[in-house]
Amino acid sequence: MSTIHIPTPLRQYVGKLSSVEVTGATVGEAMTSLAALYPDVRRHLYTEDGKLRSFVNLYVNDEDIRYLQKEETAVKEGDNISIVPSIAGGAGVSSTSEGSTASVIPSGARDPGFCL
Amino acid sequence: MATLTTEIPVTLSKDEILRYSRHLIMPEVGMEGQKKLKAARVLCIGTGGLGSPLALYLAAAGVGTLGLVDFDVVDYTNLQRQIIHSTADVGRKKLDSAAEKLTAINPFLNIKKFDTRLSSENALEIFRDFDIIADGTDNFPTRYLVNDACVLTGKPNVYGSIFRFEGQASVFATEDGPCYRCLYPEPPPPGLVPSCAEGGVLGILPGLVGVMQATEVIKLILGAGEPLIGRLLLIDALGMKFRELKLRKNPDCPVCGTHPTLTKLIDYNEFCGIRGEEKPVGSGVPEIQVEELKRRLDAKEDVFVLDVREPHEYQICNLGGHLIPLNDLPNRVHELDSSREIVVHCKMGGRSAKAVAFLQQSGFSKVHNLAGGINAWAERVDPKVPKY
Numbered sequence: 490m491s492t493i494h495i496p497t498p499l500r501q502y503v504g505k506l507s508s509v510e511v512t513g514a515t516v517g518e519a520m521t522s523l524a525a526l527y528p529d530v531r532r533h534l535y536t537e538d539g540k541l542r543s544f545v546n547l548y549v550n551d552e553d554i555r556y557l558q559k560e561e562t563a564v565k566e567g568d569n570i571s572i573v574p575s576i577a578g579g580a581g582v583s584s585t586s587e588g589s590t591a592s593v594i595p596s597g598a599r600d601p602g603f604c605l
Numbered sequence: 606m607a608t609l610t611t612e613i614p615v616t617l618s619k620d621e622i623l624r625y626s627r628h629l630i631m632p633e634v635g636m637e638g639q640k641k642l643k644a645a646r647v648l649c650i651g652t653g654g655l656g657s658p659l660a661l662y663l664a665a666a667g668v669g670t671l672g673l674v675d676f677d678v679v680d681y682t683n684l685q686r687q688i689i690h691s692t693a694d695v696g697r698k699k700l701d702s703a704a705e706k707l708t709a710i711n712p713f714l715n716i717k718k719f720d721t722r723l724s725s726e727n728a729l730e731i732f733r734d735f736d737i738i739a740d741g742t743d744n745f746p747t748r749y750l751v752n753d754a755c756v757l758t759g760k761p762n763v764y765g766s767i768f769r770f771e772g773q774a775s776v777f778a779t780e781d782g783p784c785y786r787c788l789y790p791e792p793p794p795p796g797l798v799p800s801c802a803e804g805g806v807l808g809i810l811p812g813l814v815g816v817m818q819a820t821e822v823i824k825l826i827l828g829a830g831e832p833l834i835g836r837l838l839l840i841d842a843l844g845m846k847f848r849e850l851k852l853r854k855n856p857d858c859p860v861c862g863t864h865p866t867l868t869k870l871i872d873y874n875e876f877c878g879i880r881g882e883e884k885p886v887g888s889g890v891p892e893i894q895v896e897e898l899k900r901r902l903d904a905k906e907d908v909f910v911l912d913v914r915e916p917h918e919y920q921i922c923n924l925g926g927h928l929i930p931l932n933d934l935p936n937r938v939h940e941l942d943s944s945r946e947i948v949v950h951c952k953m954g955g956r957s958a959k960a961v962a963f964l965q966q967s968g969f970s971k972v973h974n975l976a977g978g979i980n981a982w983a984e985r986v987d988p989k990v991p992k993y
Contacts, residue, residue, distance in 0.1 A: 501932075507844060543789075544792060552850075552851055571850065573839065575788075575792065576771065577766055578743050579651060579655040579766055
């Protein structure tokens with residue numbers, strides 16, 4: 490079993506948990522286990538053709554899997570996998586921006602997109 | 606650091622020596638370090654959540670020159686976290702409000718105000734007279750712009766970012782260290798990651814992260830300690846957990862890699878997929894104005910009000926509408942009667958526009974978006990309804 494750390498924006502799709510215990514010998518398998526447990530989270534991490542979204546990074550312990558064996562990177566008992574999406578907040582935009590930055594698209598809509 | 610112009614001869618007056626005494630008695634700072642601080646020129650992009658604590662502490666610590674870039678005006682909703690601004694400053698330019706507080710803390714400070722939105726046209730020019738850039742912005746186009754301009758001008762980018770309860774901090778674009786693009790080569794598609802205005806942010810979080818940025822700026826100036834170069838610090842305020850991840854310089858990075866393809870600033874709105882004022886989803890759906898809804902409700906016409914906000918928002922204020930949060934709508938659409946006239950609202954009209962577009966796709970024909978949402982209702986129909 491390894492632990493996947495869930496960033497705040499994705500916790501709503503995994504029963505509000507901050508981490509989830511999963512099985513799998515590689516990062517890819519561990520992520521598949523996560524998606525099997527919580528199907529809603531998958532489209533937030535992967536594109537429709539199954540590619541990890543480019544603004545989502547995965548780490549095993551403190552190493553970026555892009556510099557290891559990507560999703561083939563082996564995970565062993567007790568390893569920590571972190572999902573680290575890019576976030577941009579900081580200054581606090583004016584409250585008029587809701588229309589252009591609205592985040593959530595219903596899953597039935599044409600492009601499900603990424604809903605952090 | 607080679608990028609710092611610390612060779613400028615500076616002296617400290619008697620008053621300054623007394624003011625900085627708690628720095629001067631530490632060997633890690635001392636007279637030499639305090640002079641480096643005085644000679645340093647730091648540019649703060651944004652005087653909001655991150656920029657407030659950042660600028661306040663840099664000013665107090667004795668950084669000689671602080672540049673501030675902001676075009677915004679203080680808003681009532683800023684006060685929950687943007688501690689450089691006071692209630693009396695609502696409506697004032699953030700630059701003026703911030704400069705006043707900073708000078709009050711430290712009259713020795715030299716402030717340079719840039720009353721503008723940072724852009725590809727002005728960034729290199731503005732950056733030229735500074736040694737370190739501190740990124741306290743709130744959007745992806747500016748984040749990539751700041752990063753690229755830092756790489757191109759060889760100035761460190763002291764980075765901080767926040768969302769809800771979570772923060773990230775690092776130091777990018779030093780000579781041998783990774784840059785923001787090494788970490789995230791591409792931004793998320795527009796409209797899919799919420800801003801603080803929509804996603805919310807815990808008020809103290811920018812305080813935590815902004816002070817970390819200030820710490821990194823001061824360490825870079827002093828050449829002391831271990832800066833966050835090649836490390837991404839993750840801050841989880843709810844768990845009060847701090848984790849650190851390794852960052853690597855990407856040899857294929859388009860801006861700081863071995864064969865850069867990006868050698869001048871680009872159009873960052875286009876790069877981030879933002880074209881003008883175009884709204885991504887839900888634009889062009891049928892709308893109804895708040896006055897018209899009020900008239901129809903008063904006339905007891907058959908109008909079904911659907912509220913697609915979250916339950917905690919419903920508790921702040923509501924129009925007595927039927928609550929189905931936007932995310933639940935696909936699973937709960939059976940609760941709606943497509944033969945009835947439906948008016949959908951949210952806080953400001955963004956989410957409800959998406960809901961209307963979705964309902965239209967699902968075969969609803971008599972569905973309208975309440976333009977401006979419940980905030981417009983509060984403004985123009987019923988002042989007793991609180992705005993948030």
